[in-house]
Amino acid sequence: MDRISPFYRLLVFIMLVAGVLLADGILSNLIIICSIALLIALSSISRKGLFLPVYKLRHFLLLIFLLNALFSDEGTLFEFFIFRVSLSGILRALLIVYRMALITLIAYLYTSSSSINEINESLYILLYPLKLLFVPVDMLSSALSLSLRLIDDFLLESERLKKVRQLRRIGKSDTLKEKILDYKAIVIPIFIMAFKRADELSLSLESRGYSAKMRLRRDYLKLGIKELISVLLAITILVFMISGGII
Amino acid sequence: MTNVKKIIITAALSALCVILPMAFHAIPNAGILISPMHIPAFIAGLTIGPFYGLIVGLLGPFLSSLITGMPAFSYMPQMMIELASYALFAGIFMRLIHTYNYMADLYLSLVFSMIAGRIVAGVCRALFFASGSYSFNAWLASYFVSTWPAIIIQLVVIPAIVFALEKANLIEKRY
Incomplete structure (x- = not known):
């Protein structure tokens, strides 16, 4: 992954984040997890400490989970003190925490595979039409x-x-x-x-x-075979997510 | 202040828009009580001007929503408009108001920008985000009644921060 042009790398990561947010259902989420696993396998980033950013956020993720799980109004299972626990609340909390963990992992993968200049120049190309x-x-x-x-x-x-x-x-x-x-x-x-x-x-x-x-940086826009395959794969995943997993 | 420094302060304040809510959401009702994301936006407008403040107001909620999921993606555009208006008006009023008393300038700019930003956010909500179902009473309730603790905290904390930054020679002296 870190061998493709920084601009296309940014595009792939953005589409993957959008995919995480749009994924609805077991199949869609399995596809997203497999894609991230594939990205990790194809990159030369050290596997050691890969989940450290997610681990660092553990208290925050736990807090987000509790806030969503313990204060739900829909279909309350049981109540105690000021807390209202419901199945839908727990499921929603799990989904939010799962999405945040995946996005943190994707962001870590991108920032570790790109230098600050590469990120800067890729963002510049991406935003260039706004000029x-x-x-x-x-x-x-x-x-x-x-x-x-x-x-x-x-x-x-x-x-x-x-x-x-x-x-x-x-x-x-x-x-x-x-x-x-x-x-x-x-x-x-x-x-x-x-x-x-x-x-x-x-x-x-x-x-x-x-x-x-x-x-x-026009050289960042050069579309080689590696870039083409990565972008096409990312677009396919995104279209699949947008269509609600019907395709 | 050079443009490079202004860009880096813009980046730092946008980063604080992500960090401060994360740090303070552990406090019950901190979102309403403190509105932590508003503070970097106001500071940006007051210290680096309306243009860079506008960028902080737009980037802050966008980054925070993308990284932490707060505010929710559907609520993000409203939040972007609200924060961008606060920062823009704070910068504009800071340029227009010159009473030769730094604290008076800060307070007047802050109060006027709070009112102007709330008007812009309310108009946008009435026209685009909750068209047809938004009323004057709902605007008063959501922007003044339920957020009065945040307004007081901001009126106390923001001038103190700007004053401390000036004392530490981290921003230019006004007078």
Whole structure:
């Protein structure tokens, strides 16, 4: 997978994410899982630590599951305290967590098989038609690719934030005034950290002569046999999902 | 501030639109009580201007919906319009208002952008997203009554963040 042109790689991954969101039913989901397994098998990405990003999100995924499973109004099976458990709620929660885990895995596969420049230039090609509408595509693709990278860094900071929150007993404070003060004490350092990172990054990029102006990499558009097979396979899967698995 | 720095701040604030809701959704009713995704959008408008703020407002909900599933895909366009309007108006008002008192500028821009953004979001909902089934009372209830804790938190927290950023020399001094 990492041997095909970065632009077509991006297209394949986008279609796969759309496929995950559209998959409805056992057969569709089996096809999606097989496609991801095929991508992993065909890529030279290390298998070790492949599921680490999903594992890192385990607490968050558990929380999302509980929020969806325990507060459902449709066909309640049983109630206790403020919780209402229903079969449809549990199934919906499982589906959301399953989709989030798959999308995290796909995003990890894409970011590990592509450099930041490749992501940036591929996004630029993808958004290039918007130039006709006077959209600043250079800036948009740079911001998009950089924010995808920064999310990983900031996630680690948010873990620290979680610990600070526990220490400061946020969520347990009683009055709105206490809640505001708690929140202020946590959020301000996060923004200072983000702006400091941006400051350092812009200094190092500018000193290396980086400018937001980009040129269209026509070599990324060259359609070889590997690219053609990958894109056709991805389109077939997507059409299958859109048709609701009827084909 | 150079364009490169503005682009990187745009990226950082868009990333925070994904991270902050993830961190605060563990608190019961945090979505309504804090509206964490709104804060980076307002900060963007107030610090890097209307244009880059608009980009943060559009990118933030898009990325968050794609990565974490929050907001739900069907609710994402409304959220994009709402956040983009907040950031755009915050940037515009920050450029228009000059009282020679930094805090006054911040508060006035914030309050006006909150009102203008809510009007734009309400009009869009009435015209496109809930055409025919949306009323003035529903707008008042969803944008003012149920979200009053978030409004107060934002009015306290956002000027404090911008002021702290200015003190730390991370954004340009206004006066």
